Amino acid sequence: MAHESVLLKEVIEGLDLQDGDVYFDATVGSGGHMHAVWEATKGKVQLYGIDADEMSVAISKEKLELAGAKPKLMVLNFKNIERAPEVFGIVPTKILFDLGWSSDQFEEGGRGFSFQKDEPLIMTFKSNTDEEDTTAYDVVNKWSEDSLVSILQGYGEERYAKRIAKSIVSARKLKPIETSKTLAEIVKNAVPVFYRFGRIHPATRTFQAIRIAVNDELNALQEGLKKGFQILKQDGRMAVISFHSLEDRIVKNFFKLLSSEDQAEIITKKPIVATEEELIRNPRARSAKLRIIKKISI
Numbered sequence: 652m653a654h655e656s657v658l659l660k661e662v663i664e665g666l667d668l669q670d671g672d673v674y675f676d677a678t679v680g681s682g683g684h685m686h687a688v689w690e691a692t693k694g695k696v697q698l699y700g701i702d703a704d705e706m707s708v709a710i711s712k713e714k715l716e717l718a719g720a721k722p723k724l725m726v727l728n729f730k731n732i733e734r735a736p737e738v739f740g741i742v743p744t745k746i747l748f749d750l751g752w753s754s755d756q757f758e759e760g761g762r763g764f765s766f767q768k769d770e771p772l773i774m775t776f777k778s779n780t781d782e783e784d785t786t787a788y789d790v791v792n793k794w795s796e797d798s799l800v801s802i803l804q805g806y807g808e809e810r811y812a813k814r815i816a817k818s819i820v821s822a823r824k825l826k827p828i829e830t831s832k833t834l835a836e837i838v839k840n841a842v843p844v845f846y847r848f849g850r851i852h853p854a855t856r857t858f859q860a861i862r863i864a865v866n867d868e869l870n871a872l873q874e875g876l877k878k879g880f881q882i883l884k885q886d887g888r889m890a891v892i893s894f895h896s897l898e899d900r901i902v903k904n905f906f907k908l909l910s911s912e913d914q915a916e917i918i919t920k921k922p923i924v925a926t927e928e929e930l931i932r933n934p935r936a937r938s939a940k941l942r943i944i945k946k947i948s949i
């Protein structure tokens with residue numbers, strides 16, 4: 652199933668697009684939001700974007716060019732977002748972060764994001780990893796039991812963190828844990844029976860925690876937001892869609908800080924969430940929260 656972008660209408664309205672805007676997508680992904688910006692503005696707004704994942708940049712470039720747009724895209728982690736405007740020679744007036752992964756990465760990436768597939772444990776957003784990159788395999792097979800407990804609790808908010816970490820360490824003593832399905836089975840067998848039949852798969856939180864650790868997502872978000880705000884033009888807007896409470900807390904606190912220092916005006920007093928109609932169409936929108944700020948001119 653192709654990636655379905657969340658809160659499209661809300662993002663377009665919230666960014667308050669104007670002729671001459673420089674739209675900068677910090678997570679271009681499958682190009683869904685950028686395509687919607689293009690459709691809404693056709694040629695009146697310049698399109699720029701980055702993504703840590705080479706595959707996503709290629710997919711979105713093709714999609715947008717087919718639609719007649721000519722976006723300028725590059726592969727870059729948003730923790731280094733300030734490098735892109737330098738390369739492109741621009742000052743963004745609207746910036747969007749749509750966090751997490753896209754369904755295309757989940758379904759076609761072959762990187763072990765999904766516990767429903769039997770894939771190697773990689774979980775990096777980058778599609779081409781090199782020697783220095785930490786992968787899910789490293790986390791699962793090399794990190795200490797205490798570190799596993801710590802990420803399962805901190806990044807997964809997993810109540811059975813200790814039991815799961817213990818089972819992972821026991822299993823890897825016999826042989827390395829190589830695939831997403833093997834890991835999912837270990838987790839399933841580590842938790843109480845009732846937990847196996849809950850609303851979400853028992854391995855959901857474990858996979859979330861490992862993915863956050865592998866990509867150092869929370870630090871990248873903090874850096875990305877800070878630098879994103881620095882490169883944003885005065886009177887420009889920055890919108891962020893988050894998918895879990897850890898991310899949303901970082902966004903909320905950062906926006907509050909900027910507002911308390913009179914650097915920004917908070918446009919969304921409360922986060923915007925998906926309508927019932929969108930939730931029926933796209934269950935992934937269930938946890939999405941959109942927050943927007945406007946940079947105040949000094």
Ligand SMILES: C[S@@+](CC[C@H](N)C(=O)[O-])C[C@H]1O[C@@H](n2cnc3c(N)ncnc32)[C@H](O)[C@@H]1O
Pocket residue numbers: 654655656657677678679680681682683684685701702703704707727728729730749750751752753776777871872
């Ligand atoms: C939810 S998807 C974006 C979907 C996109 N808005 C769309 O409508 O098609 C999130 C994207 O962010 C990218 N990503 C996650 N963390 C990143 C980071 N630190 N730097 C750059 N890209 C990142 C992922 O590779 C993924 O493609």
